[in-house]
Structures are given as structure tokens and as C-alpha cells.
Amino acid sequence: MHYLILALLFSSFSYLKTSGNCLSSLSLNPTSFYSPFFFSCHQNLKNSLTNFEISFDEFRDSLLVNHFPAPSFDQYTNFTSLVNTAISSKREAAMFLAQIIHESIGLRFKKEIACVETGCPGSYHITPGIGIPGRFYYGRGYIQLTWDFNYEAASFDLFNDNRLLVNPDLVAENEEISWSTAFWFWERHVATDPNVKLGKFGASTNHINGFLECRGENLDRARKRFEFYKKILKIFGLDETPDESGCYN
Structure with a gap:
């Protein structure tokens, strides 16, 4: 029985090292096999086996359509190296990207x-x-x-x-930590809400800055986030009606 468990663990670890998914998290902490983030990554292998992909054109156009400069290819590769470990669908990826574009003013500012x-x-x-x-x-x-x-x-x-x-x-x-902490926060504090998984964009805003934007005097900022999301949803080729609920309504 012990040999079977060890074999399964070794197989999973080998897959993570060679698949490209979760690679960034392992490179951040290669000796911490029992870290919570590793197990989260391991549990989300099913996400890495889904079929959704985000091309560089889609990533770039998500910024251009919202009137920001084109991102670097390095930003794209860091994004795609982790997106399947923490995000369960292309719609959720659109939500995540809309939020970080707003937070970092077009992926340009990484300090408040x-x-x-x-x-x-x-x-x-x-x-x-x-x-x-x-x-x-x-x-x-x-x-x-x-x-x-x-x-x-x-x-x-x-x-x-x-x-x-x-x-x-x-x-x-x-740069790697800038992305890893963003995905970490999303996985720990945003994606845990079932409403986010149901596509209710406002619910993601509520977990990121709800005190100021959903219940305060800055509803215009929350609405701006949603405008980003609507455009990205189209860029991603998702034929569905964006759901605004979960924040100010």
C-alpha cells in the first residue's frame, strides 16, 4: 500500500514538472512538496486538462479593446503558465483578466x-x-x-x-511573483464563491474591493470593471450574456 501511494505521488509530481501547468508555483518553492499551494495545484489538475486556451491575440486584444497598450509576450507567458491551475473556465479567465487589468491600470502599474x-x-x-x-x-x-x-x-x-x-x-x-500572488488571491478569496463560478461578475468585484465599490461611493469603478469584462468576453469568443450581478445589484 505504501509503495502504491509513493508511486502515485511520484507520478503526479512528475506530471507537474513536465506538463508546464503549475510549473511556476513549483519553481517558486521546489522543496515544499507539502505546501498548501502545491496541493491546490495538484487538486486542480482537472482544470489543466480542460480544453480552453487563450491565444496571445486574445490576451493582447483584451487590453487594446479597453484602450490600454499591448502587453508584452512575457506577461502573456506568465499568465498562461498559471491560468489553468487556478481558473476553471474561459469565462472565469475573462473575469480574472478584467479585474487585474483594472487593478493594474492595463498591466502597467504593480504598485499602488x-x-x-x-x-x-x-x-x-x-x-x-x-x-x-x-x-x-x-x-x-x-x-x-x-x-x-x-x-x-x-x-x-x-x-x-x-x-x-x-x-x-x-x-x-x-514578474513571476506578481502573477503568482494574483492567481493565489483569486483562488483563495474570489473563486471560492459559487456565484463567481456561475459567471456573476459582480461577485468577483465584491471579493476584491466590495467595501469601497459595491457598498460605498465608488460604484462607477465597479461598473468600469464590468465594462472591461464585457469586451473581453467578446474577444474570447464566448457567446453568452455577461452577468453584472453580485456587487451593486
């Missing part, structure tokens, strides 16, 4: 603009026992990861250590 100079210490306070004094945990990466507890959780899931707490700028300055 208002916080670059000051660190915004008054906006993102240090949580006792988690954050490190002198570090600033404002929005970084393609999904604008914020708060020390999110940096901690992402760091331990992806690396099995606290490197993102020690050096939060890694989330913005390392």
Missing part, C-alpha cells in the same frame, strides 16, 4: 500609485504579530495585494516562508 512615495502607513496599519515594523503592505502586483495578513498568507502558501513579509516589494518587482 498613491502609496509609492509614502508607503501609506495610515491606510494599511501593521497587525500585531504579523507585519514587520518599517515595512509597508500597500497594494502590489497585478491584483494589488494589500494588508500584512495577505502578504503573510501568500508568502507561506507560495514559498513556505515569510519572504513577502520581509520584502513586500517582491510582489511588484518580480
Whole structure:
């Protein structure tokens, strides 16, 4: 029985190393076989076996149609290396891409603009026992990861250590980590909502910035996200009516 279990584990690990899917997560933490992110990746192998693909033209046009500059091919390859490990359908991929395009202003800014100079210490306070004094945990990466507890959780899931707490700028300055943390946040905090899987775009906005945009004074920002999504859905060739619900309605 033990030999069978070991054989299955070795087979799964070998598949992950050679398939290209989950490769980025393993390269981030190759020795942490038991990390939560590895098991999430392993459990999502069924997603990597689905048939949806996103071409570079579709990825590029998703930005162009929303009046942003064309992305780099490196951005595309980082996106496609992880999309099948955390996303279950092409529609969900369109939702994810719309959200990160909004968060990063067209995949161009990986640091919260208002916080670059000051660190915004008054906006993102240090949580006792988690954050490190002198570090600033404002929005970084393609999904604008914020708060020390999110940096901690992402760091331990992806690396099995606290490197993102020690050096939060890694989330913005390392391209692979910028993408990995975006997919991590989506998988942990957005895709867990059944309404997201049902295609209710507003539900994804609610989990990303609901306090300010779904119940606050910034409903126009939430609607802008949805406008991005509608255009991307068409670019992806999905013949369905986009569902706005889950945020302000």
C-alpha cells in the first residue's frame, strides 16, 4: 500500500514538472512538496486538462479593446503558465483578466500609485504579530495585494516562508511573483464563491474591493470593471450574456 501511494505521488509530481501547468508555483518553492499551494495545484489538475486556451491575440486584444497598450509576450507567458491551475473556465479567465487589468491600470502599474512615495502607513496599519515594523503592505502586483495578513498568507502558501513579509516589494518587482500572488488571491478569496463560478461578475468585484465599490461611493469603478469584462468576453469568443450581478445589484 505504501509503495502504491509513493508511486502515485511520484507520478503526479512528475506530471507537474513536465506538463508546464503549475510549473511556476513549483519553481517558486521546489522543496515544499507539502505546501498548501502545491496541493491546490495538484487538486486542480482537472482544470489543466480542460480544453480552453487563450491565444496571445486574445490576451493582447483584451487590453487594446479597453484602450490600454499591448502587453508584452512575457506577461502573456506568465499568465498562461498559471491560468489553468487556478481558473476553471474561459469565462472565469475573462473575469480574472478584467479585474487585474483594472487593478493594474492595463498591466502597467504593480504598485499602488498613491502609496509609492509614502508607503501609506495610515491606510494599511501593521497587525500585531504579523507585519514587520518599517515595512509597508500597500497594494502590489497585478491584483494589488494589500494588508500584512495577505502578504503573510501568500508568502507561506507560495514559498513556505515569510519572504513577502520581509520584502513586500517582491510582489511588484518580480514578474513571476506578481502573477503568482494574483492567481493565489483569486483562488483563495474570489473563486471560492459559487456565484463567481456561475459567471456573476459582480461577485468577483465584491471579493476584491466590495467595501469601497459595491457598498460605498465608488460604484462607477465597479461598473468600469464590468465594462472591461464585457469586451473581453467578446474577444474570447464566448457567446453568452455577461452577468453584472453580485456587487451593486
